[in-house]
Amino acid sequence: MRLCNSEQPRVSVPLIKKGLSSAFILLAEDDESNRKVTYAMLKRLGYRADAVSNGREALLALKSHPYDVILMNLRMPEMDGLEATREIRQHCPSSLQPKIIALTAYILPNSKEICLEAGMNDFMQKPVKMNDLAAMLGKHIRILQRQTAFMQLHEKAFGTFDLFPKNRRIILSYERDSYLKN
Secondary structure, eight states: OOOOOOOOOOSOHHHHHHHHGGGGGEOOSHHHHHHHHHHHHHHHHTTTEEEEEEHHHHHHHHHHHOSSSSEEEOSSSOOHHHHHHHHHHHSSSSGGEEEEEEOOOOOTHHHHHHHHTTTTEEEEESSSOHHHHHHHOOOOOOOOHHHHHHHHHHHHHHHSSSOOOSSSSOOOOOOOGGGGGO
16 A cells, blocks of 8 residues: 655645745544534644544545644544554655644553554644644644755755665765865
8 A cells, every 4th residue: 555645745845944834734533523623723823734534534635645744533433543653654655754643532641652652753632722732733843844854955965855775775976086186
């Protein structure tokens, strides 16, 4: 199964130039009222966003659009957030991996560890508050900006976004004895 639209890089250059609000966010939430409220918060914060109601729909959305961040509810019908996250981490190329933030109302002592082990990047308790959401997205989008800048430098140096070549060796092209020339 191929996830993540590979036509475009995960984070576009405008994200670096325009700032945080140009990020593209996918909200995966099965509860209609939670979905509407969180979606309205995302819009109010100035983000571009799509919303789906389960993990399977999140995987389908990823096939057509590169998302910077996914807000993923843990308990959803058809496919829960943990299973969807594992699928994304397994099938998306490393250069297209979105940040995935867990959303849940069911907090157990080890909930955060379970989410991180599944491949999620962070964890938010519901009900989501606007200030907490803004801070969490700001944190992860700044990380994406730095990663994108690094990937762009890597692409210029090596001609590829693939940070981990299949043969596990990075070969730098160089001109023999070029250091002797001036």
